[in-house]
Amino acid sequence: MLLSKACEYGFRAVLHLASLQPDGYVSISTISKELNISFAFLTKVFQQLTQAGLMTSHRGPNGGVALARSASEISLLDIYTAIDGPKLFYGCMLGLPNCGDAAPCPLHDQWSQERGRLHQLFASTDLEALANDMERFNFRLKTASE
């Protein structure tokens, strides 16, 4: 799988949060109910994102999580690397060490291109654009309809 489950949930949750364009904080429990994601597990994911500085959080009544900066300034790459780390973008496809030096594995050329495209896709896609798309085209993030 390309994305870990944690990252999958992170993408969905953050996209949902961005599309809400809320005034203040949104509680993790409402997000988890809305998207059918385990509350306890989603909490852990958001903890990673706040520790990475992408979200801010607030405890107590009316607390929850919020984007730490404008949606246009948070990319999918930010979310991805905060959760799954950067290894996809520098590692060898075949898991060989010393990737990128003078003795590449046979798939290097093609894989490094794909890898670059994926990196470019994640880096150039910000939450604002995706949230706009969601309004325009009625995209969905839930597992079941209603």
Place this chain on the structure above:
Amino acid sequence: MLLSKACEYGFRAVLHLASLQPDGYVSISTISKELNISFAFLTKVFQQLTQAGLMTSHRGPNGGVALARSASEISLLDIYTAIDGPKLFYGCMLGLPNCGDAAPCPLHDQWSQERGRLHQLFASTDLEALANDMERFNFRLKTASE
């Protein structure tokens, strides 16, 4: 990670096998020593490949494994799907069900393109071409040099 460890080892082992262009069977133990892969685990991987019809095997002295057909007729996609299954190529990036119908997730367009490119790359790359490249460019498959 894009490839499971089993698939990683499978790619490396099969590429190595193809580059040897052996007369008959090559034993799994020699491959595992050559590539620094656990013999027991690599055996399991080859069992998957023989069960999928991509390799033939032979027990006893001078036994081992061999490509079931010409290297030019085995693609990376064959190896990949035999080990990791086909889910990468039809599943949603966000793990949502009913991928591809009228209510796509916000990443559908970009992801389905990437997915298609990856599929195309795997499908159009056969072992013969890679083995030739390995000779020409001295590619490596080992974890340590010597």
Place this chain on the structure above:
DNA sequence: TCTATTTCGGAGTAATTTGTCCGAATAATA
């Protein structure tokens, strides 16, 4: 026939990922 070599198949162990539980800390509000 006997022995050595090899894959096969199943069971078992270890490590990682996924998911749960609970109590403490924080803050709003009555």
Place this chain on the structure above:
DNA sequence: TATTATTCGGACAAATTACTCCGAAATAGA
């Protein structure tokens, strides 16, 4: 102050993946 709502942090449990072990079956060769 007491209550309630919330995130935080750590320990825990379950599931999946990675890896090992061992005995059985096949086969070549002495």
